[in-house]
Amino acid sequence: MEPIGSLAATALLCRCILTGFSFHGIGGVCISMRGFLLVCSGIRASLWYSGTGGNVMPAMFLEKGSSLYDENGIGGVCISMRGFLLVCSGIRASLWYSGTGGNVMPAMFLEKGSSLYDEKRNQANLPPAIVKLVPGINGGRSEIIKQNLNAMYQDIVTATTAETFMGGAYRQGTNISSATAVSTPLGGSMENGIHNAVHFWTGDPTRMLYQDMGTFLTASRDPIFYAHHGNIDRLWEKWLYDMPGGRRAFHADSDFLDAEFYIYDETARLVKVILRDALDNNRLGVSYPDVLADELWTNFSPLPFTTGSAVLAARANGVSDVGLALRNGAIGFSSALCTIVKRPDIRKKQKEILIVEGLQVIRNTFLSLIVFVNLPDANSSSPISSAEYVGTFNVIPAPCKLLHTNPIFEIGDNLQRLGIDNEPEIVVTLVVRGTQSITIHGLPIGYT
């Protein structure tokens, strides 16, 4: 049952996340967290259920002193392969930020000496601190929860296309030699948003790179990593099958579906997994329970803070236009950038995509880029519970590495709720929470 030890397992996971499962010489192509999640699901299925597990956590894994405990004697911080597979499946423990867990870090991870404990966490974010799904949001408990619900709604419900939600495919020839999960050609809204936010929220700000969870170098050393990713996997399934409006379309792109990953199986053999073979949880024997509290965010209905279009007033105040990359060149900013953006076709109200073209930043520290529409004065203190909030692109630090990417945000639902979906232009404000300055090349709008 034990394919590799816990240190090797975490090292492998770190390598998988940092390199995208690219192993030279054996034809491995790439990918990031998405593949890891899927492969993780596959492992769970093959080791635990095999068609007979009843879709519940096996009782044999729940006894202290058995497989929950570190078998390699490394201080109770890391856990064994079986242990982290268990935590992957411990979905109930991973719901703390999506409704049923009280919005605090689950108690099972807090007991010192337990194999699920990690001292390298943000001590200010232990219970009763409420999780923040967008870094830096403020307010009392109910205000933070309201903002969390809108963060979930914007990252998952209004991201209606596979590319917006899951991210795009890697193309052959893409140089990922210095890439990480966040600097892939196109990450999805959940990966860049709430996923990265929970990494940041959990990691210790007094340690370099917010270890453990705050950097992909060490994130998998914290057992809570697997609960977090278990929930990400669940939310992916929820996005596919259980959103308002019915089932959503998955990627049809063969560069996405045929991406290859290499991972050790239960006999420690390095095996190849094709992404398309790991997409159907029914085939894998994995299912997730219905969670009533999910309705709090799937049915969240953010209200407008503003009334009518802000374009005229913004232009009168000197806000300038920005558009396609070639017309604008490089635009640098360090706190906020307010612009007026043209919409190419106001008849296409759905699946309208705002592209932050040519975003560049040096990843020396954690940074959040928060996107608002119709809110010219938005700043780093602006609440994100209203319909003006579009989404957040969180940058996980990696010193001296340059991030160069094109984050996309679906804005059709926002414009409709704000009553400005017939306007030929909109105000877009990009807000930076962090200390690094950012460069972009344009803010074009497209349709899918």
Ligand SMILES: [Cu+2]
């Ligand atoms: Cu992660």
